[in-house]
Amino acid sequence: MSERAFAPIYEISSENKIAGRRPIKVVLHEIFPDNTRWQENGISWKEEYVQANLHSVVGMSIVAEFLTEDRDVPYNHGMTDVREEDKLPLFEDATMVGHFDKAYVDDVEIGGVTKRCLVAEGTLDEMRYPKFVAWLRENMADSVVKGSVEIVGKPEHDGYIIYSGGWKEEGRVPQYYDYSGYAILSVKPADEAAIVMELNNKKVDKEDGTMDEKTKNELMAAVTGAVSEVNSKWEEYWAKVDTLLAEISQLKADIAQKEADIKQLQADYDKEAAAKEAAEAGLTEANAAKEAAEASLVEANAKITEMQNAAAVAELNAALAPYTEEQRAVAKEDIDAFNSNPGSVEINSIVGKICTAMVQAARESKIAETNAASQIDVFGMTDDAGKKENTDPADVDVF
Numbered sequence: 001m002s003e004r005a006f007a008p009i010y011e012i013s014s015e016n017k018i019a020g021r022r023p024i025k026v027v028l029h030e031i032f033p034d035n036t037r038w039q040e041n042g043i044s045w046k047e048e049y050v051q052a053n054l055h056s057v058v059g060m061s062i063v064a065e066f067l068t069e070d071r072d073v074p075y076n077h078g079m080t081d082v083r084e085e086d087k088l089p090l091f092e093d094a095t096m097v098g099h100f101d102k103a104y105v106d107d108v109e110i111g112g113v114t115k116r117c118l119v120a121e122g123t124l125d126e127m128r129y130p131k132f133v134a135w136l137r138e139n140m141a142d143s144v145v146k147g148s149v150e151i152v153g154k155p156e157h158d159g160y161i162i163y164s165g166g167w168k169e170e171g172r173v174p175q176y177y178d179y180s181g182y183a184i185l186s187v188k189p190a191d192e193a194a195i196v197m198e199l200n201n202k203k204v205d206k207e208d209g210t211m212d213e214k215t216k217n218e219l220m221a222a223v224t225g226a227v228s229e230v231n232s233k234w235e236e237y238w239a240k241v242d243t244l245l246a247e248i249s250q251l252k253a254d255i256a257q258k259e260a261d262i263k264q265l266q267a268d269y270d271k272e273a274a275a276k277e278a279a280e281a282g283l284t285e286a287n288a289a290k291e292a293a294e295a296s297l298v299e300a301n302a303k304i305t306e307m308q309n310a311a312a313v314a315e316l317n318a319a320l321a322p323y324t325e326e327q328r329a330v331a332k333e334d335i336d337a338f339n340s341n342p343g344s345v346e347i348n349s350i351v352g353k354i355c356t357a358m359v360q361a362a363r364e365s366k367i368a369e370t371n372a373a374s375q376i377d378v379f380g381m382t383d384d385a386g387k388k389e390n391t392d393p394a395d396v397d398v399f
Contacts, residue, residue, distance in 0.1 A: 019127075020125065020126050020127035021123040021124070021125070021126065022098075022123060022124040022125075022126045022133050023121070023122075023123055023124075024062070024098065024121070024122055024123065024124050025119060025120070025121045026119070026120050026147055026182065027108055027110070027117045027118070027119055028057070028103070028117070028118040028119070028120050028149040028179070028182065029043075029045055029117065029118055029149055030045065030110075030115050030116065030117050031045045031046070031047045031050055031105065031115075031116040031117060031118060032044050032045055032046070032116075033116075034046075035165075035171040035172075035173050036171065037171075038170055038171050038172075042168070042169055042170045042171065042172055043172060043173075043174065044171045044172065044173050045118070045173070045174070046164070046173050046175075047105060047116065049164065049173065049174060049175045049176075050105060050118050051105060053174075053176075053177055053178065053179065054103040054104070054105070054118060054179070055103075056178040056179045056180075057100050057102075057103035057118075057120050057179045058100060058101060058102065058103065059099060059100070059101075060099060060100045060120070060122075060179050060180065060181060060182060061096045061098075061099055061181045061182070062096070062097055062098035062099055062100065062122060062124065062181075062182050062184065063077075063078065063091065063094040063095060063096050063097060063181055063182070063183050063184070064078075064094065064095055064097050064129075064132060064183065064184045065077060065078035065091075065093050065094050065095070065183070066095060066132075070131055071095070071129055071131060071132055072131035072132050072134070072135045073132075073135060073186055074132065074135075074183075074184045074185060074186050075185070075186055076183070076185060077091060077094060077148065077150070077183045077185075078091045078092070078093035078094025078095070078183070079091050079093070079094075080092040080093055086155070086158070086159045087152075087153060087158065087159030087160060088152065088159060089150070089152060089180075091181065091183075094181075094183065095129075097124055097125055097128075097129045097132060097184075098122055098123050098124035098125050099122050099123065100120045100121065100122035100182070101121060101122050101123070102120065102121040102122070103118065103119070103120045103121075103179075104118075104119055105117070105118055105119070106119050120182070124136075136184070145184065145186075146184075146185045146186070147182055147183065147184050147185060148182070148183045148185055149179060149181070149182050150179070150180045150181045150182070150183065151174060151177045151178065151179055151180060152177065152178055152180045153176070153177060153178075154176055154177065154178055157176060161174055161176070161177045162174075162175050162176035162177070163175060265293055265294065266293070266294075268293060269289065269290055269292075269293025269294065272289050272293060273289050273290055273293075276289050308342070309342040309343075312338075312342035312343060312347075313338070313339060313342055315347060316335070316338055316339075316342075316347050316350065319347050319350070319351050320335070320350070320351070320354075323354055327354055327357070327358060328354060330353060330354060330357040331350045331353040331354050331357075334349065334350045334353065335350060338350065
């Protein structure tokens, strides 16, 4: 998260103490007596908090966004994105042209009015950006050059600026923050009163207007030189917009389909809930049915599996219906295993085991009868022979 405050460049030195390093002094922003006064962007700077955070100005970059390879006329901040993980604003289109070494609070006369301000002093890299420094000196000679200070939240606050009394549209007071950069501009800022400063009070308004027109012409020339590149970027931008609009349209269609699916699921649920309430007359079962009807696809699949298992158990019970509990006992382990995990044992295997046991039992019974018959008194067989029925073992039906 970041904020910007606009203020004028206060002074640029005509002499270099070290070759290639051009001293510069700027007003970063005005300080207000209370939060009933604020800049046009709604920020109200309190001196107590400014003093507590001005140490972060030391080492802060002075930057410019250039429109052409001449690197002479600055344009804007050069902001490209905000990194999601730590809310760090990224200024990948900006070029560092200097830095600040010192910051302090002082009374500064701006437009004939003395204001309490945060002032910063630093140096510009004239060896690497001579055309830019020349442009700056020329425009500051008898006109106005605008700048904008940027602030960001501290890492310990997850990149969020903390405001005294909370964030508000107007009169918000930054309390915990860091000064992160100062951009030299040639575009009109949001807070004109906060940045315009007469650096040469001997010039009349007409001359100031002429200089502003010159600045405008320089900017227009720079913009004209960059038209091809800008148009290319706009074409790329609109292509991305068209792609995003198509994706949005598809998402809307998907949402509409999902809503229709949900509506159908709700209708199915209402029908099922009514049937269950009539059949089971139980509020618990009705609520469970509602939850099942509104569940996700995974839950629906689980329900289908449960119904398939129940059908398998019912199929097993139907297959076992002709047999007594005693006959089923031989396959008890398989039956229990099937009931616990339907499909783990084949129903035909269970029935086959029962039938095999029945056949075995029938054979053992027949053998026992045969053995018993072999032990009958042969002299008694004559008397009993007429009384016994002729039973063919083939007539025994184990099924």
